[in-house]
Amino acid sequence: MHPHRFCVAPMMDWTDRFDRYFLRLLSRHARLYTEMVTANAVLFGDRTRLLGFDGTEHPVALQLGGSEPAALAEAAKIGADFGYDEINLNAGCPSDRVQSGRFGACLMAEPGLVAQCVAAMRAAVPHLPVTVKCRIGIDRQIPEEILPRFIATLRDAGCEVFIIHARMAWLEGLSPKQNRDVPPLDYALAHRMKAEFPQLSFVLNGGLRSLADAVPHLAQMDGVMLGRAAYQNPYLLADVDRAQFGDQAPPPSRIQIVERLLPWAEEQVGQGVPLHCITRHILGLFQGRPGAKAWRRHLSENAHRPDAGAGIIRDALACVCDADPARAAA
Numbered sequence: 001m002h003p004h005r006f007c008v009a010p011m012m013d014w015t016d017r018f019d020r021y022f023l024r025l026l027s028r029h030a031r032l033y034t035e036m037v038t039a040n041a042v043l044f045g046d047r048t049r050l051l052g053f054d055g056t057e058h059p060v061a062l063q064l065g066g067s068e069p070a071a072l073a074e075a076a077k078i079g080a081d082f083g084y085d086e087i088n089l090n091a092g093c094p095s096d097r098v099q100s101g102r103f104g105a106c107l108m109a110e111p112g113l114v115a116q117c118v119a120a121m122r123a124a125v126p127h128l129p130v131t132v133k134c135r136i137g138i139d140r141q142i143p144e145e146i147l148p149r150f151i152a153t154l155r156d157a158g159c160e161v162f163i164i165h166a167r168m169a170w171l172e173g174l175s176p177k178q179n180r181d182v183p184p185l186d187y188a189l190a191h192r193m194k195a196e197f198p199q200l201s202f203v204l205n206g207g208l209r210s211l212a213d214a215v216p217h218l219a220q221m222d223g224v225m226l227g228r229a230a231y232q233n234p235y236l237l238a239d240v241d242r243a244q245f246g247d248q249a250p251p252p253s254r255i256q257i258v259e260r261l262l263p264w265a266e267e268q269v270g271q272g273v274p275l276h277c278i279t280r281h282i283l284g285l286f287q288g289r290p291g292a293k294a295w296r297r298h299l300s301e302n303a304h305r306p307d308a309g310a311g312i313i314r315d316a317l318a319c320v321c322d323a324d325p326a327r328a329a330a
Helices: 017-026 039-044 047-051 069-082 096-100 104-109 111-124 143-156 187-196 211-219 228-232 234-245 254-270 292-302 311-323
Strands: 006-008 031-038 060-065 086-091 130-138 161-169 201-205 223-226
Touching: 006 234, 017 031, 017 234, 017 254, 031 039, 031 047, 031 086, 039 047, 039 060, 039 069, 047 069, 060 069, 069 086, 069 111, 086 104, 086 111, 104 111, 104 130, 111 130, 111 143, 130 143, 143 161, 143 187, 161 187, 187 201, 211 223, 211 234, 223 228, 228 234, 234 254, 254 311, 292 311
Parallel strands: 006 031, 006 223, 031 060, 060 086, 086 130, 130 161, 161 201, 201 223
Antiparallel strands: none
């Protein structure tokens, strides 16, 4: 089974350590990714705050942003020392802030530089996979021409796993939000990259809204990666282990997930973590189920209180059960 068969995308402001702990309660095998962390932040910032994670999160990958080979190599080594299972380079984010730092999607215009970064990171962490997440092209590039050249250049530098967001990124004229929806998807091009480079591994990202959307692509790709869908409706991950990894254990119910989360949430709050840092990630757990609105409302209205404790999550669960005890357990 390919280790990247099912992944949850790195998402700024979303896939922090609190979200990843919660997602791991839903799936034991899905590969999780951090938010993007810049290499300079790793080198000069609070590393424990930026890189610390719970051991239950494995397999978990650190996504780095940057364009200086030496800095990325050092940051990769630090990430490896923290225990990450993979180092991923961001060559797909289209935000203005990222462009001004000369990293993210704008790097697709500089495959030689990206190759230098990959080679330096591989030399620093030879025991870990160094992977790249990219778009199919940027601005006026012709994807059918640029993407295979980009992949071949990075392959020669030692990159063996590519996560392809199957859209162009327009760095001028579209916002980051629009870049997630407006440029058309070209799954066929991503599929052709796997056919053209069969010795490499390819993970498909972009526009996948459910397991039903994602699974057909596994016939041609090594893995799939869901982003916003997995965040907004996280319970879809509960079926991943059985359906994609052959795990025979029954999936946990939503109530079981909350019950498993509570002791950890109590511990975190006891260590000074504001409750809303945890609850903001679990609002979608009951999406589409009886009591979902009551669950979201209770958490949203109470988790920001100065005295908020994990009991608020327990009370929100009671609201769900009151709405429909029989179905809430499913």
